Structures are given as C-alpha cells and as structure tokens.
Amino acid sequence: MKVLSSSTLLKAALGAAGIASLAMVAGCASPPNNDRTDIREAGDGFPALEDNWHDGGRFVEPQSILRIREGQSKDQVRQLIGGPQFSEGFFGVREWNYVFNLYTGKAGGDYITCQYQVDFDDDMTLENTHWRDAQCPELLVPTEVPEDETLVLSGDVLFDFDSDQLTLEGRRALERVAQSAKGEFTSPGMTIVGYTDRFGSVEYNLELSQSRAGAVATYLAGQGISRSNIRTAGHGEADPVVECPGARATPSVTECLRPNRRVEITISELAGG
CATH class of the missing domain: 3.30.1450.10 (Beta-lactamase Inhibitory Protein; Chain:B, domain 1)
Known part of the structure; x- marks a missing residue:
C-alpha cells in the first residue's frame, strides 16, 4: 500500500477546491445577453x-x-x-x-x-x-412649461461641448416637452431660439446657436410636433442672461456664463387648432 505524503494530499485538496470554485463561478456567470x-x-x-x-x-x-x-x-x-x-x-x-x-x-x-x-x-x-x-x-432637467409658456433649457445639458449633437438626457428632456405640448395644446406651435456665451467669434456663435435650434426642432418633429409649426432662430451671444468678468475662458468664467448657453422654447396654440 502506497502512503501519500502530507504535501501530496494538500495539493490534491487544493486542486479539488479550485475545480469546485471554477464550477461555482461558471454557475453564477451571466450569459452574453445577460438574460437574468x-x-x-x-x-x-x-x-x-x-x-x-x-x-x-x-x-x-x-x-x-x-x-x-x-x-x-x-x-x-x-x-x-x-x-x-x-x-x-x-x-x-x-x-x-x-x-x-x-x-x-x-x-x-x-x-x-x-x-x-x-x-x-x-x-x-x-x-x-x-x-x-x-x-x-x-x-x-426640468421641462415644466412656466406660465409665460417659455421654457429655458441649458445648452450644456442638451448638447455636448461645442456641438449640436443632442445628449442622452437632452433627448429625454425634449421627449417630455413634446409629450407635454401635445397634451396641453390641440395644435401646438413652437418658437425655438438658441444662444451661446461670448467666447468665440460672433459668426461662429451665431452659426452654432442656429444649428442647435435646428437640432431641437428636428428632434421635436420626430416626437410628433409638426415641423411646419416650428420656427427656429439663432441669436448667438446676444441677450445674455448674466455678465461675468474675465477675458479668457477659464473654468470659473465658463461656469459663470452657463446661463447664457441656452435654448428657449416658446409654446403656443396655433390659430384654428
């Protein structure tokens, strides 16, 4: 009869434990589609x-x-x-x-x-x-339309930096805006105006504000608001909400100017609606 050494027995035990551990892991692992x-x-x-x-x-x-x-x-x-x-x-x-x-x-x-x-x-x-x-x-991202029926949405929330591509939460906010407008108005009309802060050239800011207003209009049209009932405009850096000192776009100045980077949506009932 062959007597196994204590070291051999220990290795065997560890091997069995390792196999058992792998089996447990395999049993707990999710399938690729995570259909739990x-x-x-x-x-x-x-x-x-x-x-x-x-x-x-x-x-x-x-x-x-x-x-x-x-x-x-x-x-x-x-x-x-x-x-x-x-x-x-x-x-x-x-x-x-x-x-x-x-x-x-x-x-x-x-x-x-x-x-x-x-x-x-x-x-x-x-x-x-x-x-x-x-x-x-x-x-x-609050989207409740105030009594004056002009909703102000942060451009920093709606869009990525220096872009007219809507973000995840930006799209979600516009979906709620469309749903609310269709629920409160028979034939909702919208005026969408984009704004930027003062950094960058006047021409560039005007173009960016226009493209952002257009992006909002296009998305709202996809949510059931008639595109013919939506007017858009871009005012660039005009009509600032706040004035912040500083000639350079430092983080603190940029944060101070956040309210100026916005999209305003005015909703009204169209005649004959």
Missing part, C-alpha cells in the same frame, strides 16, 4: 428592489449623471456614477442597474429613490440608458 429573468419585475425590465441586494440608494451628483454619454466604457461610467448596485453576473454583462437618491429641491432635504439602467453594446461601450420613473429625469 429571475431578477426582473414583470413588464418594466428593472430588478425588484425588495428581492435583491442594494445599498438603499446612492446619493449622486446630478451633473455626474448628465455627463453619461454613448460610447463610454464601463470604466468611464464607473468613474462618473460608480459601479452597479445589483449583482448581475461576471462575464459578458451588458446591463448595469443602479438605485439613486435624488434631492427634490424642496425644504427639508426631501429626496426620491430612482432606478437607473445602463445598457452596453457588444463592444461593452454604453449604448443607452433608462429611468424607471419619469419624475426622476425631470429632477435633472
């Missing part, structure tokens, strides 16, 4: 809070969420808003789920708890995002 139906609530595609571990909601800076863009890597998303709060697998995960606490702005520090979902494509770059409740993105 066991953690989905019926109908909306979000995990059920009462059935899954999360940390009770993470307080996050709104500006961090607003910086989320298509094409970002998982590392870039993690740098902005942290890692996902639901365990959805190890390999090939294409969906991250978050629970955020967003302040309402009311006295007393009231906040609401929001579920936010990030989708990644085959290359594991950000493809799209979703909110479970409509009131959550409304806290980030």
